[in-house]
Amino acid sequence: xxxxxxxxxxxxxxxxxxxxxxxxxxxxxxxxxxxxxxxxxxxxxxxxxxxxxxxxxxxxxxxxxxxxxxxxxxxxxxxxxxxxxxxxxxxxxxxxxxxxxxxxxxxxxxxxxxxxxxxxxxxxxxxxxxxxxxxxxxxxxxxxxxxxxxxxxxxxxxxxxxxxxxxxxxxxxxxxxxxxxxxxxxxxxxxxxxxxxxxxxxxxxxxxxxxxxxxxxxxxxxxxxxxxxxxxxxxxxxxxxxxxxxxxxxxxxxxxxxxxxxxxxxxxxxxxxxxxxxxxxxxxxxxxxxxxxxxxxxxxxxxxxxxxxxxxxxx
Amino acid sequence: xxxxxxxxxxxxxxxxxxxxxxxxxxxxxxxxxxxxxxxxxxxxxxxxxxxxxxxxxxxxxxxxxxxxxxxxxxxxxxxxxxxxxxxxxxxxxxxxxxxxxxxxxxxxxxxxxxxxxxxxxxxxxxxxxxxxxxxxxxxxxxxxxxxxxxxxxxxxxxxxxxxxxxxxxxxxxxxxxxxxxxxxxxxxxxxxxxxxxxxxxxxxxxxxxxxxxxxxxxxxxxxxxxxxxxxxxxxxxxxxxxxxxxxxxxxxxxxxxxxxxxxxxxxxxxxxxxxxxxxxxxxxxxxxxxxxxxxxxxxxxxxxxxxxxxxxxxxxxxxxxxxxxxxxxxxxxxxxxxxxxxxxxxxxxxxxxxxxxxxx
Amino acid sequence: xxxxxxxxxxxxxxxxxxxxxxxxxxxxxxxxxxxxxxxxxxxxxxxxxxxxxxxxxxxxxxxxxxxxxxxxxxxxxxxxxxxxxxxxxxxxxxxxxxxxxxxxxxxxxxxxxxxxxxxxxxxxxxxxxxxxxxxxxxxxxxxxxxxxxxxxxxxxxxxxxxxxxxxxxxxxxxxxxxxxxxxxxxxxxxxxxxxxxxxxxxxxxxxxxxxxxxxxxxxxxxxxxxxxxxxxxxxxxxxxxxxxxxxxxxxxxxxxxxxxxxxxxxxxxxxxxxxxxxxxxxxxxxx
Numbered sequence: 001x002x003x004x005x006x007x008x009x010x011x012x013x014x015x016x017x018x019x020x021x022x023x024x025x026x027x028x029x030x031x032x033x034x035x036x037x038x039x040x041x042x043x044x045x046x047x048x049x050x051x052x053x054x055x056x057x058x059x060x061x062x063x064x065x066x067x068x069x070x071x072x073x074x075x076x077x078x079x080x081x082x083x084x085x086x087x088x089x090x091x092x093x094x095x096x097x098x099x100x101x102x103x104x105x106x107x108x109x110x111x112x113x114x115x116x117x118x119x120x121x122x123x124x125x126x127x128x129x130x131x132x133x134x135x136x137x138x139x140x141x142x143x144x145x146x147x148x149x150x151x152x153x154x155x156x157x158x159x160x161x162x163x164x165x166x167x168x169x170x171x172x173x174x175x176x177x178x179x180x181x182x183x184x185x186x187x188x189x190x191x192x193x194x195x196x197x198x199x200x201x202x203x204x205x206x207x208x209x210x211x212x213x214x215x216x217x218x219x220x221x222x223x224x225x226x227x228x229x230x231x232x233x234x235x236x237x238x239x240x241x242x243x244x245x246x247x248x249x250x251x252x253x254x255x256x257x258x259x260x261x262x263x264x265x266x267x268x269x270x271x272x273x274x275x276x277x278x279x280x281x282x283x284x285x286x287x288x289x290x291x292x293x294x295x296x297x298x299x300x301x302x303x304x305x306x307x308x309x310x311x312x313x314x315x
Numbered sequence: 316x317x318x319x320x321x322x323x324x325x326x327x328x329x330x331x332x333x334x335x336x337x338x339x340x341x342x343x344x345x346x347x348x349x350x351x352x353x354x355x356x357x358x359x360x361x362x363x364x365x366x367x368x369x370x371x372x373x374x375x376x377x378x379x380x381x382x383x384x385x386x387x388x389x390x391x392x393x394x395x396x397x398x399x400x401x402x403x404x405x406x407x408x409x410x411x412x413x414x415x416x417x418x419x420x421x422x423x424x425x426x427x428x429x430x431x432x433x434x435x436x437x438x439x440x441x442x443x444x445x446x447x448x449x450x451x452x453x454x455x456x457x458x459x460x461x462x463x464x465x466x467x468x469x470x471x472x473x474x475x476x477x478x479x480x481x482x483x484x485x486x487x488x489x490x491x492x493x494x495x496x497x498x499x500x501x502x503x504x505x506x507x508x509x510x511x512x513x514x515x516x517x518x519x520x521x522x523x524x525x526x527x528x529x530x531x532x533x534x535x536x537x538x539x540x541x542x543x544x545x546x547x548x549x550x551x552x553x554x555x556x557x558x559x560x561x562x563x564x565x566x567x568x569x570x571x572x573x574x575x576x577x578x579x580x581x582x583x584x585x586x587x588x589x590x591x592x593x594x595x596x597x598x599x600x601x602x603x604x605x606x607x608x609x610x611x612x613x614x615x616x617x618x619x620x621x622x623x624x625x626x627x628x629x630x631x632x633x634x635x636x637x638x639x640x641x642x643x644x645x646x647x648x649x650x651x652x653x654x655x656x657x658x659x660x661x662x663x664x665x666x667x668x669x670x671x672x673x674x675x
Numbered sequence: 676x677x678x679x680x681x682x683x684x685x686x687x688x689x690x691x692x693x694x695x696x697x698x699x700x701x702x703x704x705x706x707x708x709x710x711x712x713x714x715x716x717x718x719x720x721x722x723x724x725x726x727x728x729x730x731x732x733x734x735x736x737x738x739x740x741x742x743x744x745x746x747x748x749x750x751x752x753x754x755x756x757x758x759x760x761x762x763x764x765x766x767x768x769x770x771x772x773x774x775x776x777x778x779x780x781x782x783x784x785x786x787x788x789x790x791x792x793x794x795x796x797x798x799x800x801x802x803x804x805x806x807x808x809x810x811x812x813x814x815x816x817x818x819x820x821x822x823x824x825x826x827x828x829x830x831x832x833x834x835x836x837x838x839x840x841x842x843x844x845x846x847x848x849x850x851x852x853x854x855x856x857x858x859x860x861x862x863x864x865x866x867x868x869x870x871x872x873x874x875x876x877x878x879x880x881x882x883x884x885x886x887x888x889x890x891x892x893x894x895x896x897x898x899x900x901x902x903x904x905x906x907x908x909x910x911x912x913x914x915x916x917x918x919x920x921x922x923x924x925x926x927x928x929x930x931x932x933x934x935x936x937x938x939x940x941x942x943x944x945x946x947x948x949x950x951x952x953x954x955x956x957x958x959x960x961x962x
Contacts, residue, residue, distance in 0.1 A: 025369055025384070026787075032865060033788035036778040040798070043775070043835035048801045051812035058811065115703050120696075129707040131948060132714070135941040137894035139912040143919055143933045144713040147720055147926055153733045155716055187713065192955060199956040248807050251896035255916055269807045269897070276811050277901065286811050293808040300803040367856050388862035400853035404875045417862030461861075 052293065059287035063280065073283065081287040089263060090271040090288075093178065097267055098246035100182035101189065105242050106235065108186065109193025114227075116194070117201045127198070134191040138251030145184040146171075146256060174264045177257050181265050184252050189245065193238050200234030201227070240303040247295055268292050317378050317391075317468035317501045318343045319364055324373030326359055333359040335525040337373070341469075346495050346502045348516030350509060352548065356525040357505045361471045364503060366390050377469060388417065393462035397474040399454050401446040401461075407433075408442040411460045418465075432464040435494070452483045459491075463498065472504045476511065488514060509549050513537070521545050539664075543671035546598050546664060552626070554598045555637040558668060561587055561595060570597055570665075573633040575611035580660045586675040587665065595674065598664035601626070604639035606648065609657020613637065615648045629656065714937075721745070721930035728927050741927070748931035751922060753906040757914030758935070764829045764899075764910055765892035771834030772888045773881060779835075780843035781869050785855060795844075801837040806898060814901055828902045829910070833892065839884045842954070846880035847873055879950070886947040887954030893940055911936045 059077055061070040073080075081087050112130045116123060133141070148154050149170040157167040170180040204227065212222045228235075250269040253259060259266035259274060266274075268288060276285035319341040326334040333356045341347045349357040362368045363375060366387035375382050382390050393414070401410050408429055415425045433439045436456045446454055455475060462470055475491075476484045492515055495502055506512055512519045513533045521528040521536065521544070529541035540546035540554070547553040559570035559577065568584040569576040577597055579587065587595060606627065613629035616636065625641045627648060639656070648654070665674040720728065722740040749755055782788070783795050806813075813832060822828030850873055858868040874881065899910045909917065918932045944951065 025386075029786050030788040033782040033786035033791065036782035036786070037794060040775045040779040040835035040837075040840060041794070043832070044798070044801050044837075046816065047813055047832040048804050048809060051809035051816065052804055054812035054815075055809060112706060115699070115706060118699065120699060120703075123703075126703045126707055128945070128948070129710060131944065132941070133710065134890075134951070135944045136937055137912050137940065138896050139894075139915040140933055140937045140940075141713070143915055143929060144717045146919065147930060148713055148716060153729055153731055155712070155733055155735075158731075158733050187710070190710065195952050196956050199952060244805070248805050250807065251912070254896070254900070255919065272807070272810070273897070277814075282811060289808045289811060293804060296805055296808070297803045304799075362856075365856070365860055367859060387856075387859040392860065394857065394860050396853045396857060398851060398853045400851065400857035402854065402857075402872055404872075413858075414861035417867070461857075 055286045055289050055293075057286075058283055059290050060283070062283040070283070077283055078287050078290070081284055081291070086263075086271065087288055087291075090266050090268050093263070093265060094247055094249075094267045097178060097182060097185075097249065097265075098243055100179060101185045101246050102239060102242045104182075104186050105189045105193050106238060108190060109197050109238065110231075110235070112190070112194045113197035113201055114223075116198055130194045131191045133188055134195070136188060138188060139255060141184055141188040142252045142255035145180075145187070145252075149180050149184075149256075171257050172261055174262045177261055177265050181252055181256055184256065185246075185249060188252070189242060193242065196238050196241075197231065197234055200231050204230045237303065240299055244296055244299050247292065247299070318345075318376075319469055319501060319503060320374075320376040321360075322374040322376075324360075324363060324370045324375060326356075326363060326368060326370050332525045334363065334370070337527055339520060339527060339530060341501060341503055344499050344501055346492075346504065346515060346517045348504045348506060348512040348519045349522060350506055350512035350516075350519055350548075351522035351528075353507055354524075355522045357507075357522050358473055360522075361394065361473050361503060361505050364390075364469065365392055365394050365471055391468040392471055393465055393467040393469075394471040395458045395462050395473065395475045397477055399446075399458040399475075399478075401454060401457055403446050405445070406442065407438060407444055407446070407449070407457050407460075410446070410457055411442075411464050414461065414465050428464050428466075429460075432460045435463070435497075436460050451479055452487065455479060455487065459494070463494070466498075466500075468501065470500055470502045470504075472502065474506055475504075477506070477508070491515065509551065513549070521548060523548070539673065540598075541673050543596060543598070543666050546666070550600050550602075552601050552638045552640075554600050554664070555604065556666075557597045557631065557635060557637065558594060559597050561593055570595055572597060572611060573631040573635065574613055575609075575655075577610060577658075577663060578660070579663075579665075583665055583675040590667070590674070592667065592674075594668050596666040596668050596671075598666060599637075599658045599662060601638040602640045603658050603662035604637065605657050606639060606641065606645070606654050607657045609655045611656045613654055613656050615650055615652045615654060617650065618648050629654065717930045717933055721748075721927055721934050723927045725925060725927065728925065744927045744931040745935065747925075748918075748928050748935060751925075751928055752914065752918050752932065753909070754911075754914060754918070754932050754935060756906055757909055757911040758939070760826075760829075760908060761893055761911040762939070764826065765889050767826070767830045768833045768892035769885050769888040771830065772836045772839050773885050775835045776839035776843050776884060777869065777874065777881070779840040780847050781865070781873060783840070783844045784847035784850075785852075785865075785873075798837045798840055810897065810901060813898075817902055823902050824904050824908050826908065829899055829908065832898070833895075836888065839888065842880060842884055843877065846877040850876055880953070882947070883950040883953040886943065886950040890940060890943060890951065893943075 059081075060072060060074055062073050062077065063070050116127050116130055136144070148156050151157055151167055151169050151172065154170070156170065161167055168176055170176050208226050208230070209222055212226050217225060247267075248269060249267055250273065253265050253267055253270045254273075257265040259270045269292070272285045272288045272292065275281040275288065321337045321339045324334055324337040325332065335356075337360065349360060351357050359368060363370050364377070364382075366382065366385060370383065377390060377392065402413065405413065411429045411432060412425050415428060420428070429442070430439075433442055436459060438453070438456055438460055441449060441453060441457070446457065449457065455478070458475065476487055479487060488511060504511075504515060516533055518531060519533050519536055520530045523544050529536055529545045531539075536545060537549055540549060543556065547556070557572045559572035562569055562571050562576070564576070564578075567581065568579050568587055570579065611631070613631050616628040616630050618625055618627045620643060623643070625643055625645070627639045627641060629637050629639065631637065637656070666672060667674055719734055719737050721744055722737045722742070723734055723744075724739065724741050727734060779798070783791065783798075817823060817828045817832070820827070822831070854872055855868060858872055863871065893910075894912065895910070896912050899913050900916070903909045903913055906914075906917075915929075915933060915936055918929050922929050
């Protein structure tokens, strides 16, 4: 073995006697650790942190329609974006999109989870079906729903006509388009919510139900006083994840409505996309992206904080 | 030659001094037991020998080789962990082979060595099993097997018996002694259990708070504890300690304790007077305290029978309690009765109250 | 009195129980049917003969399945190529994420080095920066590197994952430290220990990460849309969009393409459901 300090054995002994080994082994462990982190870290630096800073910087400039010149605008651009009707309407659209998709997704997911959280023969098949929308990508789901929502030969309108309600221009009517997109999204999210909530239900100890039964609690009371409180952390987690997803949605808009009609489905990400890559208004798009980042940041922090505390109401 | 030698070895973790200026030599083929309460630094000593930690100061030699800065794998040591540290996803055979594989031992040789070790430890039928399918005792033997299969220069054992139940522990203790006799290898064995220390070690080294307290043959340590800590740590129940003042009585010195006086042998008296101590600590082991016509008066508090012996708790005149172990066939003792306690002079230990070190 | 009541209650109770059971199955079946509506009609539409696709009323079931549509789906566009691209890209991303996560998670779980906690925090902060936020500068970066329309462009930005690192670190922390010490004495360095002990012991969690990564990579939409322009590099998601925009008049073919695009993930789900569930619920249940 070579030694760390070099020199003759006696010199080495003298060195160890005084300082021990500040240790080559320890320094090697440092280097090792940093080396193991470096692939991930390099990728994060190039594709997450640098673009975040660069994006904030780009938001200070306005580019001409050909992307040739950039004019410094400064923070006014952020204020300008914040005040602009276009951005405010995208924010509003995204907000309503979340309102349509999140609670519905939670309620339906919870209903499915409760249905599937029983010991019944053949349950494995039902669970597989309830989990199946996970297999759909956003593109697959959107194309499937595109045909269901087809105004003339879609199955939805067929049903509405037959029941006397009359056809709806799902994707072309400004009053319905966001709802139609939300319907698709809710279906797409269903399995995620179902799986997470079912897993949450399965962690509730059986004894809690048994003791509630002995205390004379009926089915509703058990749901109110045992299931919901015990499940609340999981519900909260799903709530935040679904909300974040709503704010990140893009694919279903791109395939179903392209932001229309009358920009009624122009959610934030779609707005960023069109400003940057269709209108070549990169500065404005970058500023919008920073606002999106702030929104997601807040949501994620809420989620972290919550997970950290891991609140369980009840014992 | 596989002695292990510590020269002024010190190891700190932050502000805590885990090992303080350790000077100790483990002789070739010796079974040395490092014993002490938890947190005394004994496991750190093992880890320093293994190379899992590096000392902040001092030298460690294995054989004639300075091993500071040498990788664990190159130190020619094997370690048995308290948790056994078996690889859960490998069979017993793979576990035992594992150290041989890195050393590029050829396949047939590996099979032979594992076979021999398995034979020695009675593991032949278990080679195909996984650790989760073994009992605690079997796992312990696999851990031993993984250590002996390499024929290292030094065995390091970190509380290898502490996860076994009492019956198995006694049996395995005997097996380990037998194994050491057969393998003739240096063993450095760490335990907090003084019974293990007394029964297994050719020598024992008692540690407390990072510092070595005493090294010696078990009987020696028992008979002449170097300080108050050793006196109380080795032996069960611990040595009774009573503070007394030194008084002159005629030609010689005595120690006045609550309820009486303890006479001193001339050589002890010489040490005490030489240091001109006014007070000393008197220590007597419970098994050496007799209820007889002794010089110290006390009151019986409780007497319990353990079947093979009785233990009595007595209150001295100032309320201090002392414990005595007695035969079951002695006279009955009523609670509250006054008795006279005595101990033979060679069983009375004196300690300096300021430093806790042994006098004489 | 008890003697009279007990036999009276039994049949009533069991009849009620049967009714409850029937109700449960009815609800379950109804829910399952509703969920499967889009899938069912996609399959039905994909098997329609061309002359029936715009017929009214729409077909509710299939009488003469036209399997030929599937052949045409592969022939009209570059569906095969898209699928190959998606497989290749997802496989590379999965392998890369598993690899980088194992390395980083091992460092965080087993090694001591300066700023370890700070660096872990830095990793976690990347979870707060969704890809949608950084597309514009990333597009520039990839364009500068000449990676538009390339496999590098589709994969390299996604080869690291804080989620995966976090997931594996949690798993690695359950590997006893004694095993590391034992392996060091047995002669294994860090890499030998990772490869022979840590990875085998964490296999279920690594499998979860792999399945999860594959699903996420396969389902990517915005990024491949931005950086691919030719059929040569388009993934199946973007291919679907192309298929829709180019073949609006024959949506039986479009639906066949959609079904084909969905099948790989459906198989993944069926085969690895347990692993996926662990990945999805990692944040929710254990915290």
